[in-house]
Amino acid sequence: MTTAARYIPSSTDIARLAKSGARHKYDYGHAVIVSGPPGQGGAARLAARGALRVGAGLVSVLCGADSVAEHAARLDAIMVKPFAGGEDIGRQLAGLNPSALCIGPNLGLTARAGDLLDATLSLPHPVCLDADAITLIAEREAPYAGPFPAQTIMTPHAGELRRLIPHRFDTTTNRETLARMAAERWGCVILFKGVETIIAHPDGRCLTVASTAFAHAAWLATAGSGDVLAGIITGLLARGCDAMEAGALGATLHLLCAAECGPGLIAEDLPEALPAVLRHLLSEPDDGPAPR
Ligand SMILES: NC(=O)C1=CN([C@@H]2O[C@H](COP(=O)(O)OP(=O)(O)OC[C@H]3O[C@@H](n4cnc5c(N)ncnc54)[C@H](O)[C@@H]3O)[C@@H](O)[C@H]2O)[C@@H](O)CC1
Ligand SMILES: Nc1ncnc2c1ncn2[C@@H]1O[C@H](COP(=O)(O)OP(=O)(O)O)[C@@H](O)[C@H]1O
Numbered sequence: 001m002t003t004a005a006r007y008i009p010s011s012t013d014i015a016r017l018a019k020s021g022a023r024h025k026y027d028y029g030h031a032v033i034v035s036g037p038p039g040q041g042g043a044a045r046l047a048a049r050g051a052l053r054v055g056a057g058l059v060s061v062l063c064g065a066d067s068v069a070e071h072a073a074r075l076d077a078i079m080v081k082p083f084a085g086g087e088d089i090g091r092q093l094a095g096l097n098p099s100a101l102c103i104g105p106n107l108g109l110t111a112r113a114g115d116l117l118d119a120t121l122s123l124p125h126p127v128c129l130d131a132d133a134i135t136l137i138a139e140r141e142a143p144y145a146g147p148f149p150a151q152t153i154m155t156p157h158a159g160e161l162r163r164l165i166p167h168r169f170d171t172t173t174n175r176e177t178l179a180r181m182a183a184e185r186w187g188c189v190i191l192f193k194g195v196e197t198i199i200a201h202p203d204g205r206c207l208t209v210a211s212t213a214f215a216h217a218a219w220l221a222t223a224g225s226g227d228v229l230a231g232i233i234t235g236l237l238a239r240g241c242d243a244m245e246a247g248a249l250g251a252t253l254h255l256l257c258a259a260e261c262g263p264g265l266i267a268e269d270l271p272e273a274l275p276a277v278l279r280h281l282l283s284e285p286d287d288g289p290a291p292r
Helices: 011-015 042-053 065-074 089-095 111-121 131-139 158-164 166-171 175-186 225-238 243-261 269-281
Strands: 030-034 058-063 079-082 100-103 127-129 152-154 189-192 196-200 206-210
Touching: 030 042, 030 225, 042 058, 042 065, 042 225, 042 269, 058 065, 065 079, 089 111, 100 111, 100 225, 111 131, 127 131, 127 225, 131 152, 131 158, 131 225, 152 243, 158 166, 158 175, 158 189, 166 175, 175 189, 175 196, 175 206, 189 243, 196 243, 206 243, 225 243, 225 269, 243 269
Parallel strands: 030 058, 030 100, 058 079, 100 127, 127 152, 152 189
Antiparallel strands: 189 196, 196 206
C-alpha cells in the first residue's frame, strides 16, 4: 500500500535556496566531503561540486595526504584538506568546523574506510551516508551500534538497500514499505533512489519524488549521478535543511538538473545545471546581467 505524499516544493522550500542581503559565506554553511583513496577521488569531487553549486558557503574535500595532488589539480573553489597521519581523525574533522558531512562515494570498503566512517559518525553534525558508507554499515562484522547523529540521511540504491535489510528485502516488493522498514531499522532518514525516489523518516513520515514528472530523468542512469545527489543533499544540510527536507528538495533539484541537461548528460553536467535550475525556481530574469 502506498501512503506517502508526493513531494512538491512549497514557496517556503524554494525560498530557502535564495541568497540575499548582508549574509556571508559562513552563514551558508561548510560542507565537508570525505574522499576515498588516491586515484578514486572522482566521486568525492562530484559530490563536492553538487554541494557548492546548491549554495553551501564553503566546501572542503577531506583526504589523505597521498590524494592532495590529485584533488588540487581538479579543484579550485573547493578546498582540499589533508588529514595528518597519526592524529585522531574525529578531532581533525571537528577542527574543520563542518556544518554537514558526506561520506561514502568511492570511499572503499577497507579498514581505513571504516575508521573514517567511525570518525564521521562520532560527530554530532548532519551527515549524508552514501554508497560504500552504506555497505560498510550493513556488512561490517561488528554492526553499527548507533544512534546516528540526529540529522542523518542514508541514500541507498536498490543494491545497497538490500544490504541494509536483507531478510525484509527478499520478502517485500513494495518500495515504500522497504524504505519505511529501513528507516525504522536504522533510525535515520532513508532516501531510496530509483525511478520513484522515496524518503522515509523513522517517525513514519514518508515522501515520494516521482521522476516520471520530469523530462529526461532516465538519463540519470549514469555513473556518478548518485554521488552528485549526495553532494546536493549535503549542501542543503549545510545550509540548514533537516534531513527530510534536504532529501526531498535535493532529489527534486537533481531531477530538474537532468531535465535542464537533457539527453547525453553525464554526472559532471548535473552540478553545472544548478545555476539555471535555481534561476528558474527563484524566478530571476535570465535575459542577461542586471543593469548597474
Ligand atoms: N566517478 C566515480 O568515481 C564513481 C564511483 N562510484 C563508486 O563506485 C562504488 C560502487 O558503486 P555501485 O553503485 O556500483 O555499488 P555497489 O558495487 O556497491 O553495488 C552494485 C550492485 O548492486 C546491484 N544493484 C541492484 N539494484 C541496483 C540499482 N538500482 N542501482 C545500482 N546497483 C544495483 C548491482 O546489480 C550490483 O550488483 C561506490 O563507492 C560509488 O560511489 C560510482 O558512484 C560511479 C562513479
Ligand atoms: N531510470 C531512471 N529514472 C530516474 N532516475 C534514475 C534512473 N536511473 C537512475 N536514476 C537516479 O540516478 C541516481 C543514480 O544513483 P546511483 O545508483 O547511486 O548511481 P552512482 O553510484 O553511479 O552515482 C539516483 O538518484 C536515481 O534515483
